[in-house]
Every structure is written in C-alpha cells, then in structure tokens.
Amino acid sequence: MDFISPEGLRLDGRRPLELRQLQAEIGVVEKADGSATFEMGNTKVIAVVYGPREVQSRSQQQHDQALVRCEYSMASFSTGDRRRRGKGDRRATELSLVIRQTMEAAILTNLLPRSQIDIFVQVLQADGGTRACCINAATLALADAGIPMRDIVASCAAGYLNSTPILDLNYLEDSGGGPDLTVALFPKLDKVSLLQMDSKIPLDVFEKVMNLASEGAKAVAQFIREKLMENTKQLVLAKGR
Amino acid sequence: MNANEYRTPGEVLGWASEYVAGGGTYVWNQKVCASVVGIARITPAAATAEDQKPTIEVIREKERGPVPEPGTVVTAKITKLMPRQAAAAIVCVGPKAVREKFTGIIRQQDVRATEIDKVDMPTSFRPGDIVRAEVISLGDSRAYYLSTAKNELGVVSATSDAGAAMVPVSWQEMQCPITGQREPRKVAKVV
Amino acid sequence: MVVGLSAAEKVYIAGGIAADIRGDGRGRHQFREFNIDTSVIPQANGSARICLGGTDVIASVKAELSVPPPGRPNHGKLEISVECSPTAAPEFEGRGGEELSMDLSRALQRSFLGGTSGAGAAIDLAALSIVEGKLCWALYIDGLVLSSDGNLLDALSIAMKAALSNCGLPKVEIIGGTSPEEEPDYELSGNPEEFTRLETSLVPVIVTLTKVGKHYIVDATAEEESQMTAAVSVAVNKKGSVCGLTKRGGTGLDTSVLLDMISVAKRHSAVLRRALAFAGLFSSPNVEKRPVSFCLLLFRRLDANGCRTK
Numbered sequence: 001m002d003f004i005s006p007e008g009l010r011l012d013g014r015r016p017l018e019l020r021q022l023q024a025e026i027g028v029v030e031k032a033d034g035s036a037t038f039e040m041g042n043t044k045v046i047a048v049v050y051g052p053r054e055v056q057s058r059s060q061q062q063h064d065q066a067l068v069r070c071e072y073s074m075a076s077f078s079t080g081d082r083r084r085r086g087k088g089d090r091r092a093t094e095l096s097l098v099i100r101q102t103m104e105a106a107i108l109t110n111l112l113p114r115s116q117i118d119i120f121v122q123v124l125q126a127d128g129g130t131r132a133c134c135i136n137a138a139t140l141a142l143a144d145a146g147i148p149m150r151d152i153v154a155s156c157a158a159g160y161l162n163s164t165p166i167l168d169l170n171y172l173e174d175s176g177g178g179p180d181l182t183v184a185l186f187p188k189l190d191k192v193s194l195l196q197m198d199s200k201i202p203l204d205v206f207e208k209v210m211n212l213a214s215e216g217a218k219a220v221a222q223f224i225r226e227k228l229m230e231n232t233k234q235l236v237l238a239k240g241r
Numbered sequence: 242m243n244a245n246e247y248r249t250p251g252e253v254l255g256w257a258s259e260y261v262a263g264g265g266t267y268v269w270n271q272k273v274c275a276s277v278v279g280i281a282r283i284t285p286a287a288a289t290a291e292d293q294k295p296t297i298e299v300i301r302e303k304e305r306g307p308v309p310e311p312g313t314v315v316t317a318k319i320t321k322l323m324p325r326q327a328a329a330a331i332v333c334v335g336p337k338a339v340r341e342k343f344t345g346i347i348r349q350q351d352v353r354a355t356e357i358d359k360v361d362m363p364t365s366f367r368p369g370d371i372v373r374a375e376v377i378s379l380g381d382s383r384a385y386y387l388s389t390a391k392n393e394l395g396v397v398s399a400t401s402d403a404g405a406a407m408v409p410v411s412w413q414e415m416q417c418p419i420t421g422q423r424e425p426r427k428v429a430k431v432v
Numbered sequence: 433m434v435v436g437l438s439a440a441e442k443v444y445i446a447g448g449i450a451a452d453i454r455g456d457g458r459g460r461h462q463f464r465e466f467n468i469d470t471s472v473i474p475q476a477n478g479s480a481r482i483c484l485g486g487t488d489v490i491a492s493v494k495a496e497l498s499v500p501p502p503g504r505p506n507h508g509k510l511e512i513s514v515e516c517s518p519t520a521a522p523e524f525e526g527r528g529g530e531e532l533s534m535d536l537s538r539a540l541q542r543s544f545l546g547g548t549s550g551a552g553a554a555i556d557l558a559a560l561s562i563v564e565g566k567l568c569w570a571l572y573i574d575g576l577v578l579s580s581d582g583n584l585l586d587a588l589s590i591a592m593k594a595a596l597s598n599c600g601l602p603k604v605e606i607i608g609g610t611s612p613e614e615e616p617d618y619e620l621s622g623n624p625e626e627f628t629r630l631e632t633s634l635v636p637v638i639v640t641l642t643k644v645g646k647h648y649i650v651d652a653t654a655e656e657e658s659q660m661t662a663a664v665s666v667a668v669n670k671k672g673s674v675c676g677l678t679k680r681g682g683t684g685l686d687t688s689v690l691l692d693m694i695s696v697a698k699r700h701s702a703v704l705r706r707a708l709a710f711a712g713l714f715s716s717p718n719v720e721k722r723p724v725s726f727c728l729l730l731f732r733r734l735d736a737n738g739c740r741t742k
Binding site: 114149225 | 251269277
Binding site for chain 1: 473474475476479486488490492494496513515517518519520521522525526572574576578579580581
C-alpha cells in the first residue's frame with residue numbers, strides 16, 4: 001500500500017515531517033486537583049490528577065517519597081469498531097505502567113513523602129499515537145495540579161513507511177506494518193525518558209527515525225509550554241490583578 | 242534572569258552560585274530550575290543573613306486546599322476519646338476549610354499549660370466538640386499532634402445532653418441554657 | 433473529594449431548599465445551565481457531550497450490521513451501557529465504578545428499551561430491520577461519565593437523546609440474496625450524503641426529582657444528593673407518557689406525592705425536549721462531522737412552564 005503519494009503527501013494530506021494539529025485544554029474537571037485534555041489530530045485523551053493526598057492503603061506508603069499511581073482506560077466508543085474493554089486487559093495494564101514510570105521520572109517525588117498522586121487517563125478517541133497523547137495530557141494535568149516536576153515531559157511517535165521516516169502516525173499508518181517508535185523526553189534537560197519501538201529497522205534508519213521523533217517531541221513541548229503560560233495568564237486575569 | 246515572568250517546569254532560572262533556590266524550584270547541575278508553573282520572584286537576602294544571595298521562587302497561580310503546618314491554628318472536631326489522648330478531625334486551617342481528610346491527636350500532656358500530669362481527658366473534651374488547637378508537630382504517619390495548652394485554645398462549641406449549644410461559664414465549665422446543667426470542658430477564651 | 437458535610441452545611445442546604453433558594457441561587461425547580469456539543473466523536477455514527485454544571489458526560493451511538501434477535505426477525509437491536517471513568521472520582525478506579533455504572537445502565541435500559549418483546553422501545557426497532565430475518569442494524573449506545581456533580585441520570589438521558597438525533601445510518605444496498613435460502617449480499621454506500629436519520633421524537637428524557645426534607649428539587653448537585661431522603665427518576669416522551677420510573681433512597685413516599693412528582697417531571701421534560709429540539713436545529717449528521725456546540729444559557733431563565741422568568 002502506498003502511504004506517500006508521488007507528490008510527497010501522506011494519506012491525510014500531511015507531509016512526512018509534519019505533526020497533526022495539536023489542541024489542549026487545561027482544567028476540564030472542576031473537582032480534580034489537575035486535569036487536561038490533549039488532542040493530536042483525531043486522537044483525544046483526557047487526563048486527571050488527584051493528589052498529592054494521603055496514601056489510601058497504608059501498606060503502600062513510602063516514607064521517603066511519593067507514591068505515583070496511574071490507570072489507563074479506553075472508552076468503548078474510542079476505536080473504529082466498538083469493543084467493551086475490561087479494565088484489566090493486558091494492553092491497558094502495560095500502558096498504565098509505561099505512563100506511570102514516565103511521569104514518576106519527572107515528578108520530584110522526594111519532596112512529597114508519605115503522599116499519593118493518582119493519574120487517570122481516559123482515551124476518548126484513538127487514532128494512532130495514544131501512548132504519546134496520554135503522556136502529553138498527563139504532563140499538563142500534573143502541571144495544573146502544581147506537582148513539582150524536574151521538567152515537563154513531551155512525547156511523540158514516528159515511523160518508517162515507503163522508505164521514508166514519517167512523524168506522528170495516525171491509525172492507518174500505525175497499522176501499515178512499519179516500525180512504530182514512541183519517545184518521551186525532558187526537553188530542557190535534554191534526556192530521554194521513554195523509548196519504545198516494535199518491529200525491526202536498520203541501525204542508520206533507526207537513528208533518523210529517533211531524531212525525527214525527538215524533534216517532534218520538542219515541538220510538542222513548545223506547544224505544552226505555551227498552553228501552560230496561556231492558562232496561567234488567564235488565572236491571573238480571573239483574579240483581577 | 243528576569244523576575245516577574247511566567248515559568249514552566251524545567252526552565253533554568255539562574256546559577257545556584259548566585260541564587261538560593263526557594264519554593265517551586267530545584268537545583269540541577271548547579272542551576273536553579275523551575276518545578277511548577279507560575280510567576281518567578283526574586284527576594285533579596287535579609288541584611289542579617291549570613292549568605293547574601295537573593296532567593297528565587299516560583300509562585301503558583303492556582304490555589305490548593307490548605308494543609309496543616311506546625312504553628313498554624315486549626316479548627317477540629319473531636320471524634321474519639323481515649324484515656325491518654327483524643328482524636329480529632331481537622332476541618333479548617335486558619336480561616337480556610339480543608340479539602341481532604343486530616344486527623345489530629347491531642348495528647349494528655351498537651352491539653353492545658355498547667356498541672357499537665359493531672360489532666361483527665363473526659364473532663365476536657367467530648368466527642369463532637371469543636372476545638373481550636375495549634376499544630377505542634379507533623380506527628381506520626383497517622384495524625385498531626387495538636388495542642389490546646391493556651392488560653393485562647395480549647396473547646397469553642399459544644400452541645401449538651403439536651404442538644405443545645407452550651408455557653409462557657411469559666412475556663413473549665415460550660416452550661417446548658419435549657420437544663421442549666423454544667424459540664425466540664427477545657428474551654429477556649431475566644432478573643 | 434468532598435470531606436463529609438458539616439452540620440452547618442447540612443442545615444444550610446436543607447434550609448435553602450425549604451426557602452426556595454438553593455446554594456447556587458437556583459429555585460427548587462430550576463435546572464443548571466447546560467451546554468450540548470454534538471458530533472464530538474468522529475468514529476461514532478452519532479455522539480453528544482453535555483456539561484450540566486460540574487457534570488460532564490459523553491454519549492455515543494455506534495451502528496453495526498447484525499443478525500436480528502431470535503424470535504423477532506423483523507426487529508433490529510438496541511443496547512445501552514454506561515461507564516464511569518475514574519476521572520470523575522478516584523473511587524471509580526479499578527472496579528470501583530461498576531456498581532454505579534450498572535445502576536445507571538439499568539435505569540436507562542428500563543426507560544429506553546421497552547419490554548423484552550421490544551414493544552415500547554424508544555426507537556422503532558422495526559425501522560432498524562434491513563432484510564427480514566437476516567440483516568438488521570444493531571445500535572450500541574454508550575455513555576461515559578467524565579466528571580460528576582450530581583444528576584448523572586438526567587444528563588445521560590439528554591446526551592443519549594441528542595446522540596440518537598445526531599446519528600446517521602449509511603445507506604445499505606442489497607445486491608442479492610433476498611430469498612430465504614441465500615446469504616444476504618449487501619454493499620454499504622460510500623457516499624456520505626446518503627444516510628438515513630433515526631426517528632427520535634419518541635425518545636424520552638429523564639427528569640429526576642430529589643426529595644430533601646419536605647420538598648423536592650430538580651437537577652440536584654452532588655452535595656444536595658448526599659442529603660436526599662428519596663429520589664424519583666421519571667422518563668417522559670413527547671406524547672407525555674411515562675416510559676420508565678426509578679425510585680431510589682430509603683424513605684417511603686406517599687402515593688399522592690409520587691403522582692405530584694410525576695406531573696412536575698412531565699412539565700420539566702417538556703422544557704428539556706424543547707431545548708433539545710432547538711439544539712437539534714443546529715446539528716445534523718453531516719459529512720464532515722464538525723462538532724456543533726450549542727449553549728443553553730437562556731435555559732436557566734426558563735421555569736418549568738417554559739416561560740421566561742425575571
């Protein structure tokens with residue numbers, strides 16, 4: 001199947017090195033300590049943070065750092081074919097773990113001993129790149145909750161189809177059989193926090209794809225920073241100062 | 242580094258050799274970085290301070306629920322009486338209502354300032370009483386330690402057996418306006 | 433995250449309701465203002481999101497081709513389920529939300545699905561049949577609670593009605609195989625302009641009346657719900673007939689009070705339906721599925737009779 005037309009355009013009209021349209025909104029759930037929605041094209045995720053609060057089950061309490069927990073769930077209507085998903089399904093468990101570890105690396109957990117931070121991610125629409133979108137939404141929600149972080153985490157996926165590295169795959173491209181590489185990084189510290197890839201590619205191509213994904217993540221990071229600034233300014237305005 | 246600018250986590254604010262890292266910041270590789278979203282402020286060091294470096298902090302705009310800290314005065318409701326201590330649920334920190342559950346413990350020796358060895362818990366508090374107390378320490382992993390050992394601290398509101406709000410008559414007694422019965426309490430002198 | 437209400441707050445809520453002015457300034461029979469977005473889920477055939485105060489729910493309708501249910505060859509299928517996301521409250525984590533989800537799904541099924549024979553269902557099931565005994569549409573209506581501040585059932589029913597009105601079924605062309613022996617052979621029309629809309633005028637909306645103290649209120653917030661003694665949810669359709677009834681809460685209700693509550697619910701449902709029909713004017717299951725947002729700010733000033741109050 002041709003994923004890139006002779007004119008160099010992808011199925012959805014993007015160029016190979018182009019991100020989908022990004023959209024974000026902060027503070028969508030009133031009762032929560034922090035919340036945000038993040039959209040990458042048709043992929044839409046809502047993340048909510050409760051905490052830092054007292055640890056719910058005492059046996060899990062850690063006296064020198066915060067306990068970070070994460071639950072990933074998919075709405076039954078989020079994918080093309082409707083499927084009811086059990087909460088304990090393997091993919092969900094794996095993603096919960098991945099998001100938790102990535103976010104835990106960013107949070108200054110040693111500042112919040114004996115407390116618990118819950119991150120809930122709910123996928124509303126899945127169109128490729130849910131992993132990256134969840135991490136971006138979680139970053140915004142954590143920042144909204146005011147949880148101290150080393151740096152923001154930004155994530156983006158990239159792939160390699162028709163001998164071309166392409167950025168931010170959608171569902172069709174994702175299921176195209178090529179490699180799918182998701183990277184999450186701390187843009188200011190310039191460190192990679194998460195790197196996942198399936199299928200196989202030669203090492204020199206890997207480097208190209210990896211660099212592309214990192215560039216994408218940096219662009220996402222810029223977008224996240226702008227959104228956070230905008231939101232803070234609005235809060236100041238709302239206070240009337 | 243420019244003060245009064247909006248900062249997001251990870252942004253470098255200055256060198257750790259030139260500034261003291263205040264709230265909302267951390268030090269990484271000798272650099273002071275922001276850890277929350279907010280406005281950056283620089284406060285010059287106090288004239289008496291040994292270290293003459295100014296402090297950088299990042300102040301959040303969104304407010305959180307209050308958290309009890311040692312030294313703050315809280316309002317709490319007595320939930321359980323034990324021979325040597327009373328358990329209380331903290332409802333307010335200063336003038337603000339809390340958003341989560343915090344429990345406090347008033348130990349026998351922290352009830353009043355004098356004759357602390359002769360304190361009898363049941364004649365000081367009853368479950369359901371509203372007390373003003375000071376947080377003396379973060380306590381153990383379960384509860385904050387509270388103290389009412391000051392004149393202005395102690396029971397501020399209590400109901401009698403008849404169900405009426407009682408009126409204080411002395412620093413150790415309250416009276417029911419319906420039955421006229423007096424009940425012992427560690428009463429706060431509300432100022 | 434509500435830390436149990438204090439005695440003073442309980443008195444304040446009950447007193448406010450008795451005095452016909454609630455904590456947020458509403459009268460006993462006033463809804464909160466709400467916001468409906470339609471076509472929010474591009475992958476669904478129809479969808480709607482409603483924000484009612486702090487309550488935020490999404491409903492989606494997905495249509496799939498299926499085999500008619502056994503014993504009813506000329507009927508389609510209709511299924512309803514509700515999920516409570518842990519984003520609404522940390523207690524819904526893991527299996528924590530299941531009990532509430534089941535409770536809400538059952539109440540909605542009672543009001544929307546009719547009897548086991550399919551008689552009295554909100555959607556004419558015969559209209560979902562394509563080839564008798566062989567092919568029909570199965571509609572899956574899914575509700576998702578994203579944020580909860582009371583009155584979930586009403587919000588879900590409004591969202592589901594809006595999603596059904598927003599739903600477009602692609603045209604199915606039967607190529608062959610209509611005789612009883614053959615397997616049906618069909619083709620889905622690729623032309624997005626060709627779709628059929630569902631007849632949704634008889635889909636009910638649910639109005640919940642919550643009894644606090646001596647009085648009952650509509651559109652209770654989470655705090656008000658915590659003080660209820662009983663609640664009655666009444667599903668009413670366009671004809672004014674009661675389609676479903678659910679009573680919750682421990683205290684018994686006098687029959688006369690119950691009848692009175694039903695008539696009040698009927699009045700409110702008429703206002704809600706009018707608002708929804710108005711919102712429907714601005715949305716259609718169009719090709720591009722662009723989200724249409726419609727804010728019912730005016731609605732707040734409408735009383736139960738649909739008149740504007742001062």
